[in-house]
Amino acid sequence: KAGVTQTPRYLIKTRGQQVTLSCSPISGHRSVSWYQQTPGQGLQFLFEYFSETQRNKGNFPGRFSGRQFSNSRSEMNVSTLELGDSALYLCASSLATGRLRAFFGQGTRLTVV
Amino acid sequence: TQLLEQSPQFLSIQEGENLTVYCNSSSVFSSLQWYRQEPGEGPVLLVTVVTGGEVKKLKRLTFQFGDARKDSSLHITAAQPGDTGLYLCAGEGGATNKLIFGTGTLLAVQP
Numbered sequence: 001k002a003g004v005t006q007t008p009r010y011l012i013k014t015r016g017q018q019v020t021l022s023c024s025p026i027s028g029h030r031s032v033s034w035y036q037q038t039p040g041q042g043l044q045f046l047f048e049y050f051s052e053t054q055r056n057k058g059n060f061p062g063r064f065s066g067r068q069f070s071n072s073r074s075e076m077n078v079s080t081l082e083l084g085d086s087a088l089y090l091c092a093s094s095l096a097t098g099r100l101r102a103f104f105g106q107g108t109r110l111t112v113v
Numbered sequence: 114t115q116l117l118e119q120s121p122q123f124l125s126i127q128e129g130e131n132l133t134v135y136c137n138s139s140s141v142f143s144s145l146q147w148y149r150q151e152p153g154e155g156p157v158l159l160v161t162v163v164t165g166g167e168v169k170k171l172k173r174l175t176f177q178f179g180d181a182r183k184d185s186s187l188h189i190t191a192a193q194p195g196d197t198g199l200y201l202c203a204g205e206g207g208a209t210n211k212l213i214f215g216t217g218t219l220l221a222v223q224p
Contacts, residue, residue, distance in 0.1 A: 033212065042216050042217050056211045058211075090155050092155075102212060105155050
């Protein structure tokens with residue numbers, strides 16, 4: 001069974017640009033969660049999608065948005081990038097919301113210059 | 114706000130030593146998970162504990178969930194260099210039912 005796939009693995013963007021990251025969950029998993037990981041703040045929850053609906057949202061500005069498609073694949077978008085958005089963005093999939101086990105992808109390393 | 118504090122933050126030990134990592138909160142969680150993350154990779158789930166007082170063993174790793182389901186510990190016996198990584202606890206529960214991650218413990222096992 002293929003794992004969680006995140007693309008791209010690495011990305012360099014300039015301040016003010018926008019970026020879209022993609023996550024393909026494990027086949028059959030309907031819940032996708034996004035996290036931002038930085039050395040200073042650790043792993044912080046961005047949002048969770050289940051059956052194309054946002055179920056939970058963390059404390060991030062409106063520049064961070066996401067969506068989920070009917071095949072459970074998810075994208076997150078960050079507009080008007082800031083230097084502080086540089087981080088490892090991780091996606092996790094699970095069978096359902098209220099899950100006991102989340103499987104993480106390898107992440108997308110975003111660097112904003 | 115649910116917070117999970119891990120201690121110690123950093124740990125550097127010699128191969129063969131034992132160690133314990135703690136994960137503490139003032140909130141009650143319905144379940145608690147432990148992950149290990151290696152550089153450049155996503156966290157990998159090690160174990161999930163759901164019952165207060167539960168103890169689970171995974172080879173040289175022993176995980177315990179506190180009786181009140183507010184804290185947990187991870188004990189590693191005879192650490193190996195392959196145990197090196199970032200250890201994260203994560204609690205599930207509360208009104209939002211989202212996974213809250215701890216602050217992390219970075220472990221380095223020297224050969």
